[in-house]
Amino acid sequence: MLVEGERKFMNRTHVIEAIKQAIGKENVIDSPEDLAIYARDGSIESSIPDVVALPRSLDHVVRVVKIAKQYGIPVVPRGSGTGLSGGAVTEYGGICLQFTRMRKILKVDPVTRTAIVEPGVVNSELQTAAARYGLFFAPDPSSQKACTVGGNVAENAGGPHCLYYGVTTNHILGVELVRDNGEVHWVGGVQDAPDSGLLSLLIGSEGTFAIITKIMVHLLPLPEHVATLLAGFPDIESASEAVSHTIASGIIPAALEMMDSVTVRAIEDCYHAGYPYEAGAVLLAECEGLKEQVEEEIAEVEQIMKQHGAFMVRRAKTDEERALLWAGRKGAIGALGRIKPNYYLHDGVVPRTKLPDVLKEVERIGKYFNLPVANVFHAGDGNLHPNLLFDIREKGMLDVVLEAGQHIIKAVVNVGGTLSGEHGIGIEKREFMPLIFSVDDIKAMQMVKQALDPLALMNPGKIFPTHFSETGRLPSGRIGTAAEATWW
Amino acid sequence: MVIEEYINNKKTRPTSVGALQQIIKDAFDTEHRVAILGKGAYIFAAPKLVEQDIFIELSALNRVLEFNPDDMTVTVECGITLDQLNGVLNEKGKWFPYDGPGEHVHTIGGLLATGWAGGCRIRYGAPRDNLLGIKVVLPNGDLISSGGKVVKNVSGYDLHRFFVGSWGSFGAIAQATFKVYPVPKNSVHGGLTSDDYGLIKARLKKAISYTSGVAALVVHKVKDTYTLHIRVDGTYLAVNRVIKDLDLVELQELDWNAILQRNSSWVKIVLLPGIEIEVLQEISCPTVTEAVVLGGCGAIHAFGDIGHEEIVALANVAKKYSGYLEILHARPEILNSFGRIVPPPSGLELISSIKKTFDPKGIFPELCV
Numbered sequence: 001m002l003v004e005g006e007r008k009f010m011n012r013t014h015v016i017e018a019i020k021q022a023i024g025k026e027n028v029i030d031s032p033e034d035l036a037i038y039a040r041d042g043s044i045e046s047s048i049p050d051v052v053a054l055p056r057s058l059d060h061v062v063r064v065v066k067i068a069k070q071y072g073i074p075v076v077p078r079g080s081g082t083g084l085s086g087g088a089v090t091e092y093g094g095i096c097l098q099f100t101r102m103r104k105i106l107k108v109d110p111v112t113r114t115a116i117v118e119p120g121v122v123n124s125e126l127q128t129a130a131a132r133y134g135l136f137f138a139p140d141p142s143s144q145k146a147c148t149v150g151g152n153v154a155e156n157a158g159g160p161h162c163l164y165y166g167v168t169t170n171h172i173l174g175v176e177l178v179r180d181n182g183e184v185h186w187v188g189g190v191q192d193a194p195d196s197g198l199l200s201l202l203i204g205s206e207g208t209f210a211i212i213t214k215i216m217v218h219l220l221p222l223p224e225h226v227a228t229l230l231a232g233f234p235d236i237e238s239a240s241e242a243v244s245h246t247i248a249s250g251i252i253p254a255a256l257e258m259m260d261s262v263t264v265r266a267i268e269d270c271y272h273a274g275y276p277y278e279a280g281a282v283l284l285a286e287c288e289g290l291k292e293q294v295e296e297e298i299a300e301v302e303q304i305m306k307q308h309g310a311f312m313v314r315r316a317k318t319d320e321e322r323a324l325l326w327a328g329r330k331g332a333i334g335a336l337g338r339i340k341p342n343y344y345l346h347d348g349v350v351p352r353t354k355l356p357d358v359l360k361e362v363e364r365i366g367k368y369f370n371l372p373v374a375n376v377f378h379a380g381d382g383n384l385h386p387n388l389l390f391d392i393r394e395k396g397m398l399d400v401v402l403e404a405g406q407h408i409i410k411a412v413v414n415v416g417g418t419l420s421g422e423h424g425i426g427i428e429k430r431e432f433m434p435l436i437f438s439v440d441d442i443k444a445m446q447m448v449k450q451a452l453d454p455l456a457l458m459n460p461g462k463i464f465p466t467h468f469s470e471t472g473r474l475p476s477g478r479i480g481t482a483a484e485a486t487w488w
Numbered sequence: 489m490v491i492e493e494y495i496n497n498k499k500t501r502p503t504s505v506g507a508l509q510q511i512i513k514d515a516f517d518t519e520h521r522v523a524i525l526g527k528g529a530y531i532f533a534a535p536k537l538v539e540q541d542i543f544i545e546l547s548a549l550n551r552v553l554e555f556n557p558d559d560m561t562v563t564v565e566c567g568i569t570l571d572q573l574n575g576v577l578n579e580k581g582k583w584f585p586y587d588g589p590g591e592h593v594h595t596i597g598g599l600l601a602t603g604w605a606g607g608c609r610i611r612y613g614a615p616r617d618n619l620l621g622i623k624v625v626l627p628n629g630d631l632i633s634s635g636g637k638v639v640k641n642v643s644g645y646d647l648h649r650f651f652v653g654s655w656g657s658f659g660a661i662a663q664a665t666f667k668v669y670p671v672p673k674n675s676v677h678g679g680l681t682s683d684d685y686g687l688i689k690a691r692l693k694k695a696i697s698y699t700s701g702v703a704a705l706v707v708h709k710v711k712d713t714y715t716l717h718i719r720v721d722g723t724y725l726a727v728n729r730v731i732k733d734l735d736l737v738e739l740q741e742l743d744w745n746a747i748l749q750r751n752s753s754w755v756k757i758v759l760l761p762g763i764e765i766e767v768l769q770e771i772s773c774p775t776v777t778e779a780v781v782l783g784g785c786g787a788i789h790a791f792g793d794i795g796h797e798e799i800v801a802l803a804n805v806a807k808k809y810s811g812y813l814e815i816l817h818a819r820p821e822i823l824n825s826f827g828r829i830v831p832p833p834s835g836l837e838l839i840s841s842i843k844k845t846f847d848p849k850g851i852f853p854e855l856c857v
Binding site (some may be wrong): 201350 | 509546556557558559560561581603605613614616617626630631632633634635637638639641642643644645646647649650651652653654669670671674692697698699700701722723725728729730759760761762763785786787809810811812814829832833834835836837838841842844845846857
């Protein structure tokens with residue numbers, strides 16, 4: 001009889017060999033130094049997979065998933081690894097299903113304003129393809145030059161312009177998926193398909209139900225006219241008031257972004273985007289649509305900014321100037337690396353009228369823990385992005401940062417907010433789920449997980465609190481067992 | 489036992505969420521089948537409902553629980569009607585956009601259960617898009633929440649959106665929170681009537697090319713006459729430009745209620761958006777006397793006295809465009825023959841597995857397919 005360690009080792013070898021035979025050894029990574037590259041996403045979480053499979057086709061995905069089921073090992077889909085909640089981290093090892101080689105734009109149809117893409121297509125590649133037909137894909141995360149459409153679907157990603165256009169779930173018409181048993185299904189496919197409720201459930205499920213292998217997106221026509229405004233405020237409170245009053249006025253800008261003084265200075269030092277260096281906060285507002293409407297609305301936004309203390313308001317005069325303002329915003333988190341090498345980022349959402357209070361509380365938390373905080377966020381949605389800046393090499397600092405993060409999350413929840421607006425729960429925020437959901441709420445979500453992924457092989461350990469199944473209030477079954485398993 | 493009283497009366501009308509929970513829990517314990525109704529106005533579209541033991545009508549749960557006009561969110565009990573809700577919202581310059589079937593009389597719960605959308609989804613989204621969170625009583629009586637009250641949220645699974653369009657098969661939606669919109673500064677309803685299909689199609693295509701401003705595009709065909717209804721929302725100058733460009737005249741809004749009253753059959757073809765007006769020309773059944781096309785929304789509603797052969801023809805049209813035919817009102821023998829959705833959706837097996845997990849005793853109606 002084999003001892004546990006020997007059995008595990010034998011299975012690991014068998015699994016890797018089986019995957020190589022199934023999809024070709026050139027599509028498999030198993031050397032320790034290469035596997036280390038796939039240990040992380042954009043969060044602070046880290047865990048090395050046992051093997052990385054790089055499928056080139058639906059058939060490859062089906063083969064890998066069948067092997068995973070045969071050996072009872074987890075499968076974790078991964079796009080570009082830009083996620084910020086640990087969703088693509090193989091916490092319990094297993095197979096990392098890396099979609100870099102499934103990145104074809106299969107179809108762009110200007111009549112139906114739809115596109116069908118493989119999950120590894122980068123968001124900005126889809127934007128470029130759609131723009132040839134005067135169309136665009138509305139979700140525009142700051143990482144859009146790197147993040148994949150598959151990742152956008154898994155996390156229900158947002159972006160600055162989702163204030164007006166909505167997040168990913170509002171722009172997906174259908175997906176092709178592979179279940180744990182290798183079955184292939186199309187879900188959705190037309191607007192109001194009879195299974196579109198299921199489609200909604202799949203979007204943002206963080207890869208915990210099935211592997212998505214094709215995506216049909218709905219595209220929108222590029223706006224006739226765009227106006228972009230930069231406003232500098234003496235402090236973050238006055239900028240927050242301007243946000244609340246803009247939304248309350250009945251104008252819904254396409255984007256309304258805020259950056260605090262720490263962020264503005266980092267951006268200016270890095271990109272020279274033209275932001276006022278002395279500002280306590282800046283707002284970047286954009287209106288899109290029919291020319292007459294845009295001109296009227298942007299003038300009204302400008303007026304509101306001035307009424308609430310803006311000491312400078314400047315409108316982008318050229319496309320180049322507009323692009324530079326956005327380059328600053330979208331590169332903000334990278335620029336923060338000039339201050340400290342690491343950041344820890346939460347993306348809680350609060351009612352927009354609560355922004356001034358919550359931002360004060362975030363500032364207080366930063367001071368209490370002696371941590372620099374840089375705020376750069378989707379203010380129009382109330383979607384905070386406080387970046388706690390630190391150096392992970394300082395002993396004990398990560399614990400301090402995590403504790404500060406907990407306080408921020410609690411401040412968000414205390415005003416009726418939620419844990420995440422667009423980054424997902426993943427590993428990072430799963431322990432906070434009981435702050436906003438009851439045991440019965442989480443139990444209902446686990447029932448769905450159990451129905452769609454009965455062996456719990458699909459991205460185990462994500463979303464649900466780790467100790468939840470130990471409360472004794474859940475049915476035993478297979479829930480969470482893969483996360484605790486010792487498959488090899 | 490209280491449950492006997494419900495069964496004898498066949499219908500009950502709880503006045504609190506707690507009472508609703510208790511009724512459902514009693515039914516679960518005694519294995520009686522329940523059906524959830526708003527006002528029951530569209531029960532004909534869900535034939536499985538009539539087979540249930542107890543009808544739970546939610547029209548007494550009709551309060552606005554929380555309205556934050558500056559945050560543009562509202563939380564309601566699901567028995568409130570759209571007219572009641574918009575009455576409250578309009579006082580603060582806000583509105584809940586919906587202009588499909590039952591646009592005035594639908595309860596919010598009924599609207600969510602049907603999953604219907606109107607023409608204005610091209611500008612404001614469908615009710616599912618504007619739903620932020622719900623509270624639902626599950627078949628075992630548990631009250632659960634999904635989503636929240638903020639406008640952007642990826643915490644946990646989107647169970648709330650899953651419940652939309654489920655026709656009450658998974659639980660009773662008790663409360664819902666929505667994103668609402670500012671009442672447009674100007675809103676004009678215009679259009680044109682003609683028996684020239686080419687003219688209507690060209691005008692529709694021109695209207696759909698506007699990147700914003702046009703809030704709804706609906707073509708109503710009665711026999712060989714077409715009426716194009718266009719809603720334009722925005723600032724005064726923007727609205728005027730669109731109206732002038734499209735050469736629109738003032739029109740009465742489409743009256744869904746009248747259409748439903750004068751027809752004995754109602755089906756809907758769902759397909760990809762943008763091809764509806766072309767597909768309309770392929771519907772040549774003589775007994776389809778009226779049709780409503782929701783431009784840019786991927787939906788054609790067809791009305792008349794639709795028989796077996798016509799259903800086959802319409803289903804073939806839907807199939808040709810990888811869409812579905814949804815039979816909303818028809819003679820029982822037709823429903824028995826075809827079911828509600830032709831062809832059954834490919835995700836049905838997955839939905840059925842969730843149904844079995846949520847409702848192992850089959851207390852709530854079977855899936856409406």
